[in-house]
Amino acid sequence: MTVFDEFNEIKRKGLPQILVIFGESRELVGELKNQLLTEVNFEPTDLSQAYYDLTPSNSDLALEDLESLPFFSDSRLVILENLVNLTTAKKSVLDEKQLKRFENFLDDPPETTQLVLILYGKLDSRLKVVKKLKAKATLLEAQELKSQELIQYFSRISPLPKVVLSLIAAKSNDNFSVMKQNIDLVQTYALGREVTLDDVEKVVPKSLQDNIFALTDLIFKGKIDEARDLVHDLTLQGEDLIKILAILTNSYRLYLQVKLFQAKGWQENQQVAFLKMHPYPVKLANQLVRKLNVKSLKNGLSDLIKLDFDIKTSAADKSYLFDITLIRLTLKKN
Known part of the structure; x- marks a missing residue:
C-alpha cells in the first residue's frame, strides 16, 4: 500500500482531528498537500479555514488561530506547514513559549478544531512534543514509490x-x-x-542511466574517442565522476548477470522477476551483451571495482584514474 492509498483510505473515513503529512520526499509531500487542499475545498477567504506557511513572524497569529473557537461555523480547519521544530532539521520557527502553547493544544485540542501539519523531513521522535503528537495524530509518511507503485x-x-x-x-x-x-x-x-x-x-530527455548505457555501448564497440567525449560532456553537465562510476559499475554487474542468464536460456521476463528490477534496463542489457563473453564482463567489472578503490585511496587525480580505466575497458579484446 502506497502513501496515496493510505490517504485515500483516510479521506474515505473522513479527515481525523489531527493529521500529520511528513516525509523526506518534498515532491510527494507536496503532492499530498495539493490533494488535501482539493479534498477540503480550501479557499483563503473562507473564515472557517486557515493556512500558514510558518515563519517566526506569523507564528503567534497561527497559534492564535489554532487556539481560537470558530466564529462563523461549527468547526475550524487550521493547516500549518513547515513547523520545523518537530523535525530533525536544526531549525525552529517557534520559540520555547510558543512551542509550549502548541503542546498545550495537543494536551486538550478543542473538538471544533481540526489540525493538519505538513512537514518536510523526519519527525524528531526524541522530542516530548513529538511523542505527544504521535499519541494524538494520524501520521501519513510520504515514502518514495517503487517503480511499479x-x-x-x-x-x-x-x-x-x-x-x-x-x-x-x-x-x-x-x-x-x-x-x-x-x-x-x-x-x-x-x-x-x-x-x-x-x-x-x-x-523525454536522456537520463544519466540512459547515458551510461550509451557509454557502455561505445566501450563495447571500442570507440574510445566517443566514450571519452561522452564522459567529458556528462561532467560538464555537472555529473560527478564518482556517481558515473557507481552507475557504470552497477551496469557492468547487471550485464554480467544477464549474460549468465542468457547462457541458461532465461527469457527477459524471468530475468526481471529474479532481479526484481524494472524491465527497461534488463531489455537494454540483453541487447548490449548478446555478442560479448563472460570473461570480458568479469574483467571489466573487476577493473571498475579496482578503480573505485584507487579513487578512494590514491592521491592521484580521479579524472586521470577514470580516463585510464576507460581506455583499458575500451581497448580490451577479451
Whole structure:
C-alpha cells in the first residue's frame, strides 16, 4: 500500500482531528498537500479555514488561530506547514513559549478544531512534543514509490497505457516529480492522439542511466574517442565522476548477470522477476551483451571495482584514474 492509498483510505473515513503529512520526499509531500487542499475545498477567504506557511513572524497569529473557537461555523480547519521544530532539521520557527502553547493544544485540542501539519523531513521522535503528537495524530509518511507503485499511481490519473508509463518511469529514474513532468511533456507533444513508445524516446530527455548505457555501448564497440567525449560532456553537465562510476559499475554487474542468464536460456521476463528490477534496463542489457563473453564482463567489472578503490585511496587525480580505466575497458579484446 502506497502513501496515496493510505490517504485515500483516510479521506474515505473522513479527515481525523489531527493529521500529520511528513516525509523526506518534498515532491510527494507536496503532492499530498495539493490533494488535501482539493479534498477540503480550501479557499483563503473562507473564515472557517486557515493556512500558514510558518515563519517566526506569523507564528503567534497561527497559534492564535489554532487556539481560537470558530466564529462563523461549527468547526475550524487550521493547516500549518513547515513547523520545523518537530523535525530533525536544526531549525525552529517557534520559540520555547510558543512551542509550549502548541503542546498545550495537543494536551486538550478543542473538538471544533481540526489540525493538519505538513512537514518536510523526519519527525524528531526524541522530542516530548513529538511523542505527544504521535499519541494524538494520524501520521501519513510520504515514502518514495517503487517503480511499479509509480506506474500504478499514474495509471489511475493518466490515460497513458502502462507500457508507456513503464518506459517513462525508467527514463525518469523512478523519480515522482520528474515522471510527472515527463508525462505532461509527452502528452503535450502528442497533441491529443495516443502516446506511443516512440514519442517517449523522442521527447523525454536522456537520463544519466540512459547515458551510461550509451557509454557502455561505445566501450563495447571500442570507440574510445566517443566514450571519452561522452564522459567529458556528462561532467560538464555537472555529473560527478564518482556517481558515473557507481552507475557504470552497477551496469557492468547487471550485464554480467544477464549474460549468465542468457547462457541458461532465461527469457527477459524471468530475468526481471529474479532481479526484481524494472524491465527497461534488463531489455537494454540483453541487447548490449548478446555478442560479448563472460570473461570480458568479469574483467571489466573487476577493473571498475579496482578503480573505485584507487579513487578512494590514491592521491592521484580521479579524472586521470577514470580516463585510464576507460581506455583499458575500451581497448580490451577479451
